[in-house]
Amino acid sequence: MNFDDTPQEAAFRAEAKAWIAANAPKQYEEELSKASLGRVQLKGANILEVAKAWQKKKADAGWACLHWPKEYGGRGSSPIERVIWQQEEGPFGRLSAMFIIGHGMCGPTMMAFAGEEQKRTFLPPLASGEKVWCQLFSEPAGGSDVAGLRTRAEKHGDEWVINGQKIWTSGAHYSDYGILLTRTDPTVPKHKGLTMFFLDMKSPGVEVRPIKQASGASDFNEVYFTDVRIPDSQRLGNVNDGWNVSLTTLMNERMSIGAGVSTGFPELLDYCSSLMLEDGPAIENRAVRSRLANWAVKASGLKYTSMRAISALSKGERPGPENSIGKLVAGSMIQDVAAFALDLQGAAGALNGPDDAEVAGKFQAMLLRAPGTRVEGGTDEIMRNIIAERVLGLPGDIRVDKDVPFNKIPTKGRA
């Protein structure tokens, strides 16, 4: 049992470290290091431009999308090399946020289902960040139950005509392309009438409207489709087989192990170490210490769970299911951590201006952004279902709509 690199891993790490040291945008390192949930910004710079410039630089030197094949803009690296890169990239990895969906979900789906010429055309600029992609799955009527989506695609000659609405589309406002899941046959049960496409987000009839989130910020969008035309050549997978295509997208994502989920714990420990309460330093207070210790072991438990998954990759094995707990644990934890940080501030914890709030309002921003982390990318409840069914082998939910044609499924709860 050790944390040591193999000789090949050590050589790769040294090469990555040296390249990053020579090329990373150092002027933003401090701000990126201090970024926390709900608070990632660069003063005096457009973070999207900085992110795109960094991604392009990496791509030009062969450090983008490491695990992708070279001919599609990647490096052909092993999964463990990808992890080592993320470790070495450190705070600069936060600049990759805008590419996560494109690189983690859209790219692999294109790789599995697009034609060879399309892959060679579309994947390299996706890898280099010159083109940004989004994923158009969720709808007002299909969130956790994404197969309940209603956006229609109807075939007219060699084209498909799209009408409907998507929601919670991250980055649609700056995306160039998207992968789109549609309903092509409403007369069959819901999973059997879906078809996947990719499209140019600048196509006529596509309208992107930002959502003002509960936190006040706007990271997500609604996307409306009015008679949008997509050539049949941009269909991914067979007609009415879109559900299986989307599962491939999601399975691919399971192999990727992020640089770690954000729990808020390091920020809280720092804060408690310097905060003075009425009767002395916060960190000397028994009640504070008990809360901190409970969060400390969750944070370290997640860290070493991730180390176990990385070890499996290092040995060329597939990581076990342990890693599925990360988002579930971290999501509710960061919400509780933020609320506790405000609790320590007393009445002043309610203040949210950058000048009046403690540590520039870091925990206030965290608190207001946190509810989203427990919903996006699979709610806590869906994550628990996944663990119960795929890890523990418990039965799936009884699906009353399983064999019902989609257009016969009730759409309202109380008539």
Place this chain on the structure above:
Amino acid sequence: MNFDFSDEQKQMRDEARKFLAEQCPPKAVREVLDGKAPYDKALWKGLAEMGFLGVAIPEKFGGAGAGHLELCVIAEEMGRALAPVPFSSTVYLAAEAILIAGSDAQKQKWLPKIAAGEAIGTLALFEGKGNPSPKAINVSANGGALNGFKKPVPDGAIADFAVVAARTGSGSRESEISLFIVELKAAGVEVKPLTNIDLTRGQAEITFKNAKAEPLGEHGDGWSVISQVLDRAAVLMAFEQVGGADRALEMGRDYALDRIAFGRPIGSFQAVKHMLADMYVSATLARSNCYYGAWALSTNAGELPEAAAAARISATQAFQHCAKNNIQVHGGMGFTWEFDCHMYYRRANAVALGLGSLSYWEDALIDRMRKKNAA
């Protein structure tokens, strides 16, 4: 990176699991639970023959000379099987104290006997309510004789010897505590069995009246050794706890798959699925913290105090969580004597206290994290 046990260690785990499945089924645990025997003597002998008692004891002292990673692997299986034997007191506490502080002669005298299953040892630390603290030690040592009482002493009623923490000075400083080895069959030692919430493991009160005691380690070094022993034992016990948590989770999962209510397996209801998913989450976090503890223990890393506290807290929480919710999944049947759920619940709650309770380790963890940050 290889943050995992080796294939050989995993093989040893499989061997231990197979051995314990045969030699320590729930029926055997119940012999002790029902008071028919103070511990499972046949199992104890079998563990010695398998080499498990001396797995981390060097060969020159009669052990297998494998190491602490191997001991972690065995510990997990002991916890999983609820083995009703004085393994933790003898191996994690007494043997580790002698390994850390014993003279060559003391090691020669006790370690081969421990490895062979011929001597049961324990650590006599507590004197009534409260958590480990040099201030709480009142047993006095004068001229090689001890006076005072210790309680609770784990497995005290079946132990042949105890490592005893005693006061060799009158102040509250750590340097006024020293350790002694006391043979419990000797004159001046009175042992009274006590009832434990975990009926598969014994507790005792031991009274010393001018009992003959042999110093273990340097005079005044007692608390430093106790702290090291507690850190090591915390990691090893955490593996027992993770083993128990995993088994309780499996029992709950299996019951949820088999039990039908409202015309469906109860494991198809989200309320039950989510409870089991949360049990899996705590067991997984605990296991990962334990692995880090195992790494620190086996490499004698400077991170051991922090890693041990994290493993201890996480594994205590996980075992308590899984054991109580296993009963909840079982419903009424889980609250019967006949079902095994209560044996895990009893063990989970008893071992949560033995090395110092959660609040003690929470405090210790934050102290240790601060020290590391300050360094």
